[in-house]
Amino acid sequence: MTLAVKYTFKTLFFEATRECNFACPMCMASSNNKELVAESLKRQLNTEEIEEYVFKGGKEIALDTITWSGGEFILRPDATELVHRATAYGYSSIVTTNGAYMDREKLLELKKASGNTVVIAVGINSIDEKNVETRDIDCDVALQVLELCEELEVRRNVVVTVGKHNLESLGSTLQWLEDRNIPFNRSPFTPRGSGTAFREELGFTVDDMERYIHPELRKHPLGYISYTPFFLSPEVHERYSKGSKNVTVPQSPSIGCWCGTWLAMNAEGDVAPCAIMLDDVNCGNVRDKSLHEIIDSSETFQRILDRNQLQGKCGRCRYKFTCGGCRALAYYAHGDVMAEDPNCFFEPEDETTVCEHEEETNRMFKRFAFMQRAADKVISLERDRARRQFAHELDDES
Numbered sequence: 341m342t343l344a345v346k347y348t349f350k351t352l353f354f355e356a357t358r359e360c361n362f363a364c365p366m367c368m369a370s371s372n373n374k375e376l377v378a379e380s381l382k383r384q385l386n387t388e389e390i391e392e393y394v395f396k397g398g399k400e401i402a403l404d405t406i407t408w409s410g411g412e413f414i415l416r417p418d419a420t421e422l423v424h425r426a427t428a429y430g431y432s433s434i435v436t437t438n439g440a441y442m443d444r445e446k447l448l449e450l451k452k453a454s455g456n457t458v459v460i461a462v463g464i465n466s467i468d469e470k471n472v473e474t475r476d477i478d479c480d481v482a483l484q485v486l487e488l489c490e491e492l493e494v495r496r497n498v499v500v501t502v503g504k505h506n507l508e509s510l511g512s513t514l515q516w517l518e519d520r521n522i523p524f525n526r527s528p529f530t531p532r533g534s535g536t537a538f539r540e541e542l543g544f545t546v547d548d549m550e551r552y553i554h555p556e557l558r559k560h561p562l563g564y565i566s567y568t569p570f571f572l573s574p575e576v577h578e579r580y581s582k583g584s585k586n587v588t589v590p591q592s593p594s595i596g597c598w599c600g601t602w603l604a605m606n607a608e609g610d611v612a613p614c615a616i617m618l619d620d621v622n623c624g625n626v627r628d629k630s631l632h633e634i635i636d637s638s639e640t641f642q643r644i645l646d647r648n649q650l651q652g653k654c655g656r657c658r659y660k661f662t663c664g665g666c667r668a669l670a671y672y673a674h675g676d677v678m679a680e681d682p683n684c685f686f687e688p689e690d691e692t693t694v695c696e697h698e699e700e701t702n703r704m705f706k707r708f709a710f711m712q713r714a715a716d717k718v719i720s721l722e723r724d725r726a727r728r729q730f731a732h733e734l735d736d737e738s
């Protein structure tokens with residue numbers, strides 16, 4: 341039976357535990373703070389709660405992918421079981437990791453539990469010795485995980501956290517990933533959790549964005565999944581996606597700022613519009629309300645879903661739908677999730693101002709979108725096959 345849904349949030353970013361084997365100084369989940377982690381472990385959602393609130397509740401918002409994060413998600417004793425049950429409910433799983441415990445045995449275990457559908461997302465900030473400055477881990481460990489994934493035919497992905505620390509090495513890191521055909525996501529450094537203390541040291545400026553970050557990001561279609569500022573013509577997206585959107589936020593594919601097309605939850609069940617706003621922007625707890633009810637009753641979610649309410653230059657910009665400006669950085673800079681993106685160098689007069697980078701963005705977007713559509717088809721078929729393989733294990737089929 342297909343449910344009629346009011347909202348389509350395809351991906352949940354779920355920091356399912358704050359426990360971690362590392363203590364990266366800028367950790368946004370505060371996993372380097374022992375007392376906070378100990379407190380959180382007492383209140384962390386358990387297996388049954390996750391089944392009820394996420395696997396069953398997710399159907400009401402058309403969820404199809406769960407990104408398991410943390411902390412180090414695989415430290416949860418039920419991590420493999422969760423991936424397995426998620427698969428039985430028809431979800432794809434992406435597992436983020438620092439790589440240290442992601443050995444051959446663990447990869448094979450996750451691969452089997454997901455019916456060969458899992459994606460492993462490894463954190464790498466610099467493809468050189470500078471990685472240890474912000475990651476509490478040598479880059480070689482992450483690289484070994486990527487190699488193992490290739491050997492074991494497990495899909496892989498890389499998360500690059502961008503800040504003052506890797507402005508110089510960003511180009512070589514992204515080129516290295518492109519040379520190996522590895523898709524990546526950029527995570528902008530955010531003053532969340534333990535990151536708060538590094539606001540001045542690691543937070544990038546408009547000038548850094550214009551001179552170092554954006555020229556690298558716009559070159560690589562494998563990373564077009566999400567970044568801002570994103571100068572994609574609204575007409576091109578409209579044509580390609582046939583107008584697919586969640587209220588006003590473009591989808592199929594999601595691009596620019598992902599607020600309004602994904603959502604995030606912390607270990608204790610608090611929900612936010614984005615992973616990097618967790619703890620600071622709390623729209624409700626799944627122990628009190630379903631995911632659908634949280635979205636429906638939260639003023640923050642309702643504003644984020646309506647990009648016509650964007651403020652400042654984002655509000656008068658041609659790209660307000662296809663880019664939307666980073667809502668998290670806007671929140672940390674201005675205290676309002678609808679404020680203008682503080683790191684955008686584009687100065688639109690009004691909605692007729694076209695950015696000089698639009699043509700290049702349109703061209704790269706088309707390459708990204710065709711690859712993404714082909715990959716989505718395969719993933720969707722594999723997800724269905726894996727669900728059929730495991731669905732009989734559920735008490736009541738979803």
Ligand SMILES: C[S@@+](CC[C@H](N)C(=O)[O-])C[C@H]1O[C@@H](n2cnc3c(N)ncnc32)[C@H](O)[C@@H]1O
Binds near residue numbers: 412436499535
């Ligand atoms: C919190 S970690 C959890 C998953 C796993 N333990 C790892 O380190 O990859 C998820 C991602 O958030 C990034 N991250 C950590 N602190 C951050 C911050 N202050 N701002 C932005 N991203 C951050 C990490 O680099 C990592 O790529």
Ligand code: SF4
Binds near residue numbers: 362364368369410438
């Ligand atoms: S960034 Fe990841 S590896 Fe580092 S302390 Fe946080 S959760 Fe652990």
Ligand code: SF4
Binds near residue numbers: 570653665681685
């Ligand atoms: S002004 Fe805002 S919406 Fe326009 S490109 Fe810049 S960040 Fe994106």
